[in-house]
Amino acid sequence: MAKELTFEQQMKKLQDIVEKLESGDVDLDASIKLYEDGLKLSKELKKQLLVFEDKIEKLGQENE
Amino acid sequence: MQQISVSALLRYLKNKLDTDDNLQKLYVQGEISNFHRHFSGHLYFTLKDEKAAISCVMFKSAAVSLRFEPKNGDKVVVYANTSIFEASGQLQLYVQKMTPEGLGDLYARYEALKKKLAAEGKFAQEHKKEIPFIYPAKIAILVGDKSAAMSDIITCFRRRWPLCKTDYYPVLVQGETAPSSIIRQLKIVDELDYDAIILARGGGSFEDLFCFNDEELVNTIYELKTFIISGVGHEQDFTLTDFVADLRAPTPTACVELLTPDIDDVILEVEACKGRLDEIMKRKMNDRSMMLDFLSQKLISYGNHFRQLSNDIDNTLNKIRSELLHRIELNRNDINHNLYDLRVKLDFRLSDSANKLDRLATLLKAYNVENVLNRGYVIVRQNDKVVKNRKQLQNGIFNMRFADGEINAQEVK
Numbered sequence: 001m002a003k004e005l006t007f008e009q010q011m012k013k014l015q016d017i018v019e020k021l022e023s024g025d026v027d028l029d030a031s032i033k034l035y036e037d038g039l040k041l042s043k044e045l046k047k048q049l050l051v052f053e054d055k056i057e058k059l060g061q062e063n064e
Numbered sequence: 065m066q067q068i069s070v071s072a073l074l075r076y077l078k079n080k081l082d083t084d085d086n087l088q089k090l091y092v093q094g095e096i097s098n099f100h101r102h103f104s105g106h107l108y109f110t111l112k113d114e115k116a117a118i119s120c121v122m123f124k125s126a127a128v129s130l131r132f133e134p135k136n137g138d139k140v141v142v143y144a145n146t147s148i149f150e151a152s153g154q155l156q157l158y159v160q161k162m163t164p165e166g167l168g169d170l171y172a173r174y175e176a177l178k179k180k181l182a183a184e185g186k187f188a189q190e191h192k193k194e195i196p197f198i199y200p201a202k203i204a205i206l207v208g209d210k211s212a213a214m215s216d217i218i219t220c221f222r223r224r225w226p227l228c229k230t231d232y233y234p235v236l237v238q239g240e241t242a243p244s245s246i247i248r249q250l251k252i253v254d255e256l257d258y259d260a261i262i263l264a265r266g267g268g269s270f271e272d273l274f275c276f277n278d279e280e281l282v283n284t285i286y287e288l289k290t291f292i293i294s295g296v297g298h299e300q301d302f303t304l305t306d307f308v309a310d311l312r313a314p315t316p317t318a319c320v321e322l323l324t325p326d327i328d329d330v331i332l333e334v335e336a337c338k339g340r341l342d343e344i345m346k347r348k349m350n351d352r353s354m355m356l357d358f359l360s361q362k363l364i365s366y367g368n369h370f371r372q373l374s375n376d377i378d379n380t381l382n383k384i385r386s387e388l389l390h391r392i393e394l395n396r397n398d399i400n401h402n403l404y405d406l407r408v409k410l411d412f413r414l415s416d417s418a419n420k421l422d423r424l425a426t427l428l429k430a431y432n433v434e435n436v437l438n439r440g441y442v443i444v445r446q447n448d449k450v451v452k453n454r455k456q457l458q459n460g461i462f463n464m465r466f467a468d469g470e471i472n473a474q475e476v477k
Contacts, residue, residue: 007227008199011330014337021344028352035345042338049331052226 122159209234213316225324243278264316276303295319437467
């Protein structure tokens with residue numbers, strides 16, 4: 001499911017989670033769930049970014 | 065005869081020229097000579113034909129928008145005002161625009177079309193779309209096949225935002241058939257659900273870029289559903305395509321820079337989000353645990369209060385109990401005392417009565433014997449034993465007791 005979201009949508013989701021948590025009117029159980037989701041998302045996003053950075057680096061080296 | 069100063073004369077002449085409409089906003093054609101670019105950026109040259117010459121100045125402010133590099137021998141058309149430089153009394157053309165000869169009609173067409181399309185509202189800011197994304201996922205790129213613009217764009221995407229899917233659609237970017245080639249491709253990609261379209265071309269002369277001043281092309285771009293950014297030529301080149309596009313970038317590379325975030329920034333942003341998440345959670349947990357501490361502190365103090373109360377109650381109970389015990393003890397002593405008293409009295413009475421009884425019994429016994437004796441009976445005793453019959457009587461003395469005394473006697477044989 002998460003795979004089908006675009007980077008933009010995932011990023012938006014992450015920001016929404018942060019905002020929701022910051023707004024403070026979330027109870028602790030829900031917060032922990034949100035926190036978990038947020039961590040998962042940020043990990044996933046970072047992974048996507050780093051994969052591409054790696055790829056680019058390799059491409060760069062191949063070209064040298 | 066009236067005399068005037070040189071300054072006055074020249075000021076008069078200058079004024080005459082400056083206010084003569086026939087001498088302002090002129091298109092003058094000629095050949096460049098004595099071309100000199102001053103370090104300040106102003107251009108000085110002479111414009112001449114076979115029979116005449118006039119000195120020209122083009123100030124830096126106008127010179128920066130030149131679309132070609134003028135040099136001696138170039139046949140050009142200048143758009144200029146005529147005036148006099150008073151310090152040297154020299155008649156000069158103050159050049160605002162300059163184009164190579166032959167381009168004049170192209171410019172005229174450009175200006176006319178620009179005016180017309182602007183009047184139609186094709187360039188209106190209200191019509192332009194906002195950039196619909198921060199992290200584009202899919203972009204269509206219309207560029208010349210294997211052009212420098214194409215490789216610039218590829219490089220820039222790789223460097224800044226490699227996550228984006230980039231589809232390259234080669235189009236003709238020069239010549240009379242270019243507009244129709246671009247229009248056809250635009251109409252196709254507009255249906256393919258791209259985040260944005262890039263229409264780009266590297267630098268070139270005004271003529272080279274003229275295909276981007278096509279009316280039908282402008283209209284097609286105006287009707288696009290997809291967000292479009294144009295980056296045609298260099299910083300100073302403006303085509304009608306640039307005016308109608310939702311966003312105009314000065315160069316092809318700038319198109320990518322305007323459309324994409326820098327991947328390093330995004331990585332930092334994701335990390336910052338994670339950091340914020342951690343911080344918020346830490347704060348939340350902290351708040352909760354502080355609240356918990358506060359509440360348990362309260363509970364403890366209530367507990368102390370209750371303990372105090374219960375101690376008080378215990379103390380009171382103990383007091384009551386010991387008071388009761390004390391009273392019971394006192395009462396018991398009283399009772400014991402009374403009992404003892406009673407017993408002593410009873411004992412006394414009992415023994416008293418027994419004594420009396422004894423005495424009475426003795427008396428009674430005594431009275432019985434006396435009575436018998438009084439009636440004449442005698443009690444015979446021998447060896448302190450009562451002799452109850454003859455047989456018991458032995459030889460010897462025996463005692464006879466009468467009522468009024470006794471005697472010792474002996475049987476006479």
